[in-house]
Structure formats: C-alpha cells, structure tokens
Amino acid sequence: MKNLVGAALLGQSGGPTSVINASAAGVFLEALKQENITEVYGAVHGIKGILHEDFYDIKQEDIEQLKLLKNTPSSAIGSVRYKLKNPKVDNSEYQRLLEVFIKYNIRYFFYNGGNDSMDTCNKISKFFKKSGFDCNVIGVPKTIDNDLNGTDHSPGYASAAKYVATTLMELYHDATVYDTQMVTIVEIMGRNAGWLTASAALAQLKGQGPDLIYLPELPFDFDDFFVQVQKLIAEKNKVIVAVSEGIKTKDGKYIPELFQELKKDAFGHAQLGGTAQVLADEIQKRTKAKVRAIEFSLLQRSSAHLASKVDVEEAFKSGQKAVRAAINGTTDKMIGFKRISSYPYKIKYVLLPLKLAANHEQKVPIEWILPDGKGMTQEYIDYALPLIQGESKAPLVDGLPHFAKLKKIRVEKK
Amino acid sequence: MKNLVGAALLGQSGGPTSVINASAAGVFLEALKQENITEVYGAVHGIKGILHEDFYDIKQEDIEQLKLLKNTPSSAIGSVRYKLKNPKVDNSEYQRLLEVFIKYNIRYFFYNGGNDSMDTCNKISKFFKKSGFDCNVIGVPKTIDNDLNGTDHSPGYASAAKYVATTLMELYHDATVYDTQMVTIVEIMGRNAGWLTASAALAQLKGQGPDLIYLPELPFDFDDFFVQVQKLIAEKNKVIVAVSEGIKTKDGKYIPELFQELKKDAFGHAQLGGTAQVLADEIQKRTKAKVRAIEFSLLQRSSAHLASKVDVEEAFKSGQKAVRAAINGTTDKMIGFKRISSYPYKIKYVLLPLKLAANHEQKVPIEWILPDGKGMTQEYIDYALPLIQGESKAPLVDGLPHFAKLKKIRVEKK
Numbered sequence: 001m002k003n004l005v006g007a008a009l010l011g012q013s014g015g016p017t018s019v020i021n022a023s024a025a026g027v028f029l030e031a032l033k034q035e036n037i038t039e040v041y042g043a044v045h046g047i048k049g050i051l052h053e054d055f056y057d058i059k060q061e062d063i064e065q066l067k068l069l070k071n072t073p074s075s076a077i078g079s080v081r082y083k084l085k086n087p088k089v090d091n092s093e094y095q096r097l098l099e100v101f102i103k104y105n106i107r108y109f110f111y112n113g114g115n116d117s118m119d120t121c122n123k124i125s126k127f128f129k130k131s132g133f134d135c136n137v138i139g140v141p142k143t144i145d146n147d148l149n150g151t152d153h154s155p156g157y158a159s160a161a162k163y164v165a166t167t168l169m170e171l172y173h174d175a176t177v178y179d180t181q182m183v184t185i186v187e188i189m190g191r192n193a194g195w196l197t198a199s200a201a202l203a204q205l206k207g208q209g210p211d212l213i214y215l216p217e218l219p220f221d222f223d224d225f226f227v228q229v230q231k232l233i234a235e236k237n238k239v240i241v242a243v244s245e246g247i248k249t250k251d252g253k254y255i256p257e258l259f260q261e262l263k264k265d266a267f268g269h270a271q272l273g274g275t276a277q278v279l280a281d282e283i284q285k286r287t288k289a290k291v292r293a294i295e296f297s298l299l300q301r302s303s304a305h306l307a308s309k310v311d312v313e314e315a316f317k318s319g320q321k322a323v324r325a326a327i328n329g330t331t332d333k334m335i336g337f338k339r340i341s342s343y344p345y346k347i348k349y350v351l352l353p354l355k356l357a358a359n360h361e362q363k364v365p366i367e368w369i370l371p372d373g374k375g376m377t378q379e380y381i382d383y384a385l386p387l388i389q390g391e392s393k394a395p396l397v398d399g400l401p402h403f404a405k406l407k408k409i410r411v412e413k414k
Numbered sequence: 415m416k417n418l419v420g421a422a423l424l425g426q427s428g429g430p431t432s433v434i435n436a437s438a439a440g441v442f443l444e445a446l447k448q449e450n451i452t453e454v455y456g457a458v459h460g461i462k463g464i465l466h467e468d469f470y471d472i473k474q475e476d477i478e479q480l481k482l483l484k485n486t487p488s489s490a491i492g493s494v495r496y497k498l499k500n501p502k503v504d505n506s507e508y509q510r511l512l513e514v515f516i517k518y519n520i521r522y523f524f525y526n527g528g529n530d531s532m533d534t535c536n537k538i539s540k541f542f543k544k545s546g547f548d549c550n551v552i553g554v555p556k557t558i559d560n561d562l563n564g565t566d567h568s569p570g571y572a573s574a575a576k577y578v579a580t581t582l583m584e585l586y587h588d589a590t591v592y593d594t595q596m597v598t599i600v601e602i603m604g605r606n607a608g609w610l611t612a613s614a615a616l617a618q619l620k621g622q623g624p625d626l627i628y629l630p631e632l633p634f635d636f637d638d639f640f641v642q643v644q645k646l647i648a649e650k651n652k653v654i655v656a657v658s659e660g661i662k663t664k665d666g667k668y669i670p671e672l673f674q675e676l677k678k679d680a681f682g683h684a685q686l687g688g689t690a691q692v693l694a695d696e697i698q699k700r701t702k703a704k705v706r707a708i709e710f711s712l713l714q715r716s717s718a719h720l721a722s723k724v725d726v727e728e729a730f731k732s733g734q735k736a737v738r739a740a741i742n743g744t745t746d747k748m749i750g751f752k753r754i755s756s757y758p759y760k761i762k763y764v765l766l767p768l769k770l771a772a773n774h775e776q777k778v779p780i781e782w783i784l785p786d787g788k789g790m791t792q793e794y795i796d797y798a799l800p801l802i803q804g805e806s807k808a809p810l811v812d813g814l815p816h817f818a819k820l821k822k823i824r825v826e827k828k
Contacts, residue, residue, distance in 0.1 A: 016588050045593045074587035081592065165814055166719055173488035173817065174430050174716040178495065179459045184712075206814055297708045298598075302588040305580055306719065308813065388813040399722065399802040400579055400620055403587065 017156030026319020309390025420521030431570030440733020723804025
C-alpha cells in the first residue's frame with residue numbers, strides 16, 4: 001500500500017553470514033532517508049524481539065557506524081532461531097505481533113533471513129492482510145546455503161563460497177607438503193543443498209582443490225568413496241576430500257547417524273556435524289595414511305575479511321531496494337536476483353512472492369554434479385565464478401578489522 | 415669460510431607456515447644473483463631429499479614464479495618431519511649427507527625450519543666441520559609456535575597470530591548472535607609454547623575476543639575453568655574460550671590424555687588435537703548451554719590471504735640475509751631478530767649460533783600471562799601488535815589467489 005506513514009522495523013534471523021549486516025546497512029541507511037518513515041527500529045533477536053517489544057532505536061546510531069555495518073560479519077542486532085506456531089492451530093503469537101505493530105505504528109517490516117525466515121515473514125504478511133492491518137512486508141534474502149527458491153542466488157552465499165575456495169586452495173598447499181600418505185577430509189556447511197560444497201570446484205579449477213567433492217543432492221556410497229580414496233592414495237599419496245555436512249546414504253541416513261543419535265533444533269532439523277570426522281575415522285581404520293578431518297564450522301559464514309565484493313554490494317542493495325519497494329507500495333514480496341548474463345556478470349533485482357521463496361529449498365541441479373565425487377560441471381563454474389569477484393572488507397586499524405560498534409539504545413516501551 | 419664456489423641448497427622442514435615460501439623466495443632470488451653460487455637447488459622434502467639426491471633445479475624456474483612464492487603458503491619444494499639418528503650412536507646418515515654434498519659440490523646450505531630443524535642443521539654443520547668439509551650452513555627460522563630460542567620472534571608467527579586475532583574477532587560476532595546460552599571453545603596450535611594462543615589477546619584488545627585464554631605455560635585447572643565458564647554464562651549468556659592444544663594439568667596431563675591414549679610422532683612428540691572438543695564435551699555435560707568446539711587446525715598456518723606484511727617482508731629478508739651471510743663467510747649460524755623498539759617497530763637482523771637456537775623452546779614469559787584465563791599483559795600486546803601490521807598477499811585472478819606454480823624440474827642424478 002502506498003503512502004503509509006509510520007515506523008520501519010528490520011529483523012535479522014537464522015544463521016549469520018558475512019553480509020547480513022550489509023543488508024541491514026542498506027535497510028537502515030535507506031529508511032533513514034525516507035519521509036514516510038517516522039522511526040527506524042531494529043528488532044532485538046528477530047521475531048523474539050518483536051514479541052517482547054524489544055527494539056533498538058536506529059535513529060540514534062551514528063551514520064558512520066551504520067556504514068561500517070556493510071563489512072561487519074554476523075547479525076549486529078541479534079539473530080534468532082524461533083519457529084512461530086502454525087496460525088491455523090494457534091494464532092496467539094500473530095495476534096501479539098499485530099498488537100505490537102499497531103502500538104508502535106510499524107508500517108514497514110523487513111525480515112532478513114533464509115527459508116524459515118521467509119516462511120515466518122510470509123505468515124506474518126498474510127495474517128496482517130487478513131486482519132486488515134496495512135503494513136508493507138518485504139523479505140530480504142540471505143543464506144550461505146543458497147537454497148532460497150526463485151532467486152538466482154542469495155546474499156551470503158558468494159562470500160562463503162569465496163572463503164571455501166580460497167581456504168581449500170591454501171589447504172591444498174599445506175595438505176600435500178610431506179611425502180607421506182595423507183588424507184584430508186573437509187566438512188562444509190549445507191544441510192540439504194550442496195551449493196557451498198560445490199564451491200570447492202572453484203579451487204579445483206585452479207588445480208589446487210580437493211580430489212573429491214560430495215554434495216547432499218546425490219546419495220553417498222561409502223564403499224565407492226573408499227575405492228576412490230584408495231585409488232588416489234596409490235596414485236599420488238595425497239587425497240583431499242570436500243564433503244557437505246548433509247551427505248546421506250541412499251537409505252537417507254546421515255553419516256554421523258550411522259554411529260550416533262542425532263539432536264534436533266527448534267525447526268526440527270537434524271543437528272549435524274562430525275561428518276568429516278566420522279569419515280576420517282573410517283578411512284583411518286582401513287588405510288595406513290595419516291587422516292585428518294577439518295570442519296570449516298562458523299568460520300565459513302563469518303569470515304568477512306574474505307567477503308566477495310559482488311556479494312557485499314548485492315546484499316547492501318537488496319536492503320536499499322527492499323525499503324524503496326515498500327515505500328512504493330509493494331508488500332508480501334522478497335527481493336530476488338534474476339541473472340541476465342554471466343560474462344559479463346549482470347543481474348536484475350526482482351520482487352518474488354514471499355510464498356514462492358518460503359520453505360521450498362532450491363537445490364543444485366543434479367546435472368551440474370559429476371558422479372563419484374568427481375566435481376562440478378562447467379555450468380556450475382559459470383554460475384559461481386562471477387559471484388566471488390572482488391574484495392570488500394572493513395578498514396584495518398592496528399592491523400585488525402575495524403567493525404561497526406552500535407550504541408544499541410533501546411526504544412522505550414509503550 | 416669466504417670465497418667458497420659451488421652450489422647452494424635450500425631445504426624446508428617441519429610444519430608449513432604462511433611465509434616459509436617467502437623465505438625460500440629470499441634464498442632463491444638472492445642465490446641466483448651470487449657469482450660464487452654455481453647452482454641453486456631445492457631439496458625435495460628437506461633432509462630426505464638430500465639423502466636421496468633428490469633436488470629441484472631452481473635455475474630453470476621463472477623469476478616471476480619465484481617472486482610469487484613470497485605470497486604462496488606452505489612449502490613449495492616439500493617439507494619433511496624426519497629425525498636424523500644421533501651421530502654419536504650412528505653417523506651413517508651424516509656420512510651419506512657429506513657424500514651427497516661433495517658429489518654435487520654443495521658449498522652453501524640453508525635450512526628453513528623450527529627447533530627440530532635447527533637441531534638437524536646444527537648437527538650437520540658440526541659434522542661437516544669435523545669432517546673438514548667446507549660448507550657454509552645457515553639456518554633460516556620459521557615457526558608459527560614462535561618458540562625458537564634467542565630470537566625476538568620467528569617468521570610465520572605473526573601471520574598465524576593475525577589469523578587467530580582476526581578470526582576470533584569475526585567468531586565473536588557469530589558466537590554471540592543468539593539470546594541463548596552458548597559456549598564456544600577454540601583450539602589453537604602450540605604444543606608447549608603459548609605464543610599463538612596468546613595472540614587471542616589482540617582480539618580482546620578490540621573488545622571482540624575470547625573471555626578466557628589458556629596457555630600451556632601455566633597449569634590448567636579444570637575446576638577453576640568450569641567456575642569461570644559458569645560465572646560468565648550467568649553474567650552474559652555467552653562465553654568464548656581460546657585454548658592452546660598443549661594445555662596440561664598440574665600433573666602434566668594433556669586434556670585429551672585424560673580420556674584417550676596418545677600417539678607420538680617421529681620426534682617423539684605427543685600427537686595432540688581434540689583438546690577443545692574434550693573440554694566442550696565436559697562443559698556440555700555440566701551446563702544447559704549450547705557448547706561448540708572449533709579447531710583452527712591447518713587453517714591457522716596456511717591462511718596466506720591474511721598474512722602480516724611485516725612477517726612476509728621479514729621472512730623474505732631472512733632468506734636474502736642468510737645467503738649474503740653465507741657468501742660473506744658466515745657458517746653455523748641462524749638468522750635471528752633483535753628488537754630495537756616496538757613503537758615505532760624496529761628490528762635488527764642478527765646471527766645466532768645454531769646451537770643456541772636448537773632444541774631449546776622459548777616460552778611465553780610467565781609474568782606476561784594473567785592467571786585464571788584472564789588474558790595477557792600490556793607487555794605482550796606491545797610485543798605482538800607491531801608484528802601483525804600490514805597486508806601482503808597473492809594477486810587475485812578470477813577472485814582467487816594466484817599462487818606460484820613451480821616447474822619442479824629434477825636435477826639429474828650424478
């Protein structure tokens with residue numbers, strides 16, 4: 001709806017990325033310029049902050065610090081993993097959200113997150129519409145998993161991919177340094193979609209990558225894997241393997257699941273981890289090679305010093321464009337990217353229905369994955385390579401990154 | 415001895431660093447300029463390559479690629495962990511080395527490594543001298559552990575320290591993002607000397623570091639550790655801990671040792687790892703917080719993209735100066751650094767007796783370590799901060815580092 005006058009609210013949600021704050025910078029700096037936006041709020045820990053009327057007053061922040069957000073990793077206003085109840089069963093939380101939005105006259109709502117967050121955003125948007133409350137709701141995409149539906153890619157992916165490719169190249173030099181048999185197994189995030197693990201192919205492209213790459217999109221066959229590893233040990237002493245944390249056997253079992261009981265998170269997702277270690281242990285039992293497991297863990301999603309410039313700029317613009325779209329009367333949409341061309345790299349920002357993005361995981365096309373861990377096709381390289389170009393990082397002070405430090409002044413409760 | 419005419423040989427040894435190749439670049443580029451040096455060889459996998467007469471012919475490499483070595487991590491000509499027998503018990507390996515040196519007329523020998531490598535270098539130097547074979551032997555220091563005796567610091571340390579500090583700052587942003595209780599335990603390399611773990615204090619200095627830092631120089635008390643963690647959880651929900659892989663109880667037991675049998679490497683050193691995971695498991699049993707262990711593993715010693723410029727330059731110059739010293743008749747010495755001042759940072763290159771550097775581990779002064787995991791004193795900050803200044807890294811091609819690619823042409827066996 002056009003000409004809404006009121007406060008704007010941003011929430012950050014889900015796992016952090018190197019650029020989720022770049023989107024926040026885009027939203028905040030653009031919102032502060034808009035006449036129709038009376039206040040600019042940041043929800044403290046996403047949806048939880050809204051339920052508790054817990055907001056930061058962004059108008060009291062220094063513009064300089066908001067600009068530094070562009071290169072500050074993770075979620076400056078706090079993130080959350082919280083699943084709202086199904087509104088058809090219990091809509092009390094949605095009623096509460098509505099009450100808070102009305103009380104603070106929040107007319108512009110931006111939610112920055114991945115699939116689950118877009119689902120949350122979609123449900124809120126639909127509930128407000130049904131309730132007759134005018135509020136323009138725009139989703140701002142982010143996920144290192146790159147599995148948001150309907151968009152060419154998502155902010156956060158490219159920087160994580162650049163981290164994975166760069167770090168694997170460096171590891172390649174380290175893990176091949178002795179003349180002894182060594183197997184190095186690297187575990188990369190990505191529960192069901194192998195986009196991030198696929199970026200290991202960018203290191204392969206440079207001749208300094210893993211020998212084997214396993215995505216969760218194809219069933220993982222341990223026997224075949226072991227044959228490949230044995231062959232490579234015989235051939236060249238050294239083997240480097242990149243595996244997604246989410247690889248599964250054809251019976252649907254995760255690798256650690258074969259050995260331990262799994263915990264689940266608030267969204268009912270299995271808590272993975274240990275895939276590389278379990279594989280390493282199994283290879284160790286069967287060969288004389290020295291076997292090492294390395295987990296990129298939180299490093300792959302927080303290494304802002306290795307962010308892709310393309311990614312940082314797109315994340316920032318996604319935030320800006322979300323505000324502009326909302327001001328122009330758009331609601332119930334997520335910012336998305338449509339690729340025009342890869343060489344030269346060109347995209348168009350598009351507005352996707354929130355429903356489309358929510359809860360459907362966009363996976364790596366099976367035809368882009370070479371079988372038996374052999375890597376990725378040229379189609380994938382052409383897709384991914386343009387995304388990791390350029391550098392954008394925090395200025396250095398004392399040789400260390402100078403990240404944003406917000407004042408974090410709370411909005412007085414009404 | 416002056417005016418020796420013959421071949422120069424470089425060996426790389428021990429665990430890689432981000433800058434060991436910078437020293438190689440210094441040695442190679444300087445050696446190629448020297449009239450008295452007839453050939454420039456690289457030992458394939460250090461001492462093993464010499465025993466097997468296995469050398470790369472560096473004269474056949476492109477100068478451009480040798481320059482790129484300056485920013486290429488790890489050991490381009492291959493490293494080794496190999497302990498020569500005690501010459502007093504069995505000097506057959508030394509006889510063999512002498513035979514090879516004579517056969518290839520190697521009159522300049524440079525060995526780039528840490529304590530064990532300087533010990534090897536020292537023994538070779540002494541054996542040659544006793545045998546009446548004229549060869550100028552110079553050790554070039556490197557170790558991320560920073561424990562070489564007699565030198566202010568060692569190349570490799572500063573870049574690893576910059577990695578640790580930068581990455582901990584980024585992790586700080588990630589590991590404090592939810593409003594739930596979280597304990598993050600990060601494991602940092604350093605078997606007996608806590609220099610690298612101490613660099614976590616540089617992140618603390620920025621207010622974005624770990625809450626607790628544990629070095630192996632002080633005995634680790636699990637009960638006190640647990641009290642500190644509990645207190646911090648109560649105070650602020652989040653705890654970040656940096657521990658050296660080598661922390662030990664006052665009874666001299668490594669943390670994993672309390673739970674598993676330890677393997678030993680070729681030098682008789684305990685094979686550690688898992689310290690953070692074991693601590694995380696123990697904390698998990700005793701609290702409701704989410705606990706996560708992160709190992710910096712090989713990443714901390716190979717992340718050339720985060721190298722310190724001071725470190726890269728010093729590593730390169732150490733190589734150059736080793737060659738110049740040898741040409742000027744120096745032998746049986748290691749290149750070392752003497753600090754003139756910290757602000758402004760100024761060092762002098764010095765020549766230390768190999769015997770002095772060999773096998774004595776230089777530890778962090780106890781008086782620089784605050785008790786109970788509280789961090790480091792200002793003395794440490796003043797020591798370390800100047801070392802991590804500036805950036806020096808490989809040029810980017812396709813958004814990824816462009817590392818050296820040597821031709822690796824073998825010297826024909828005589």
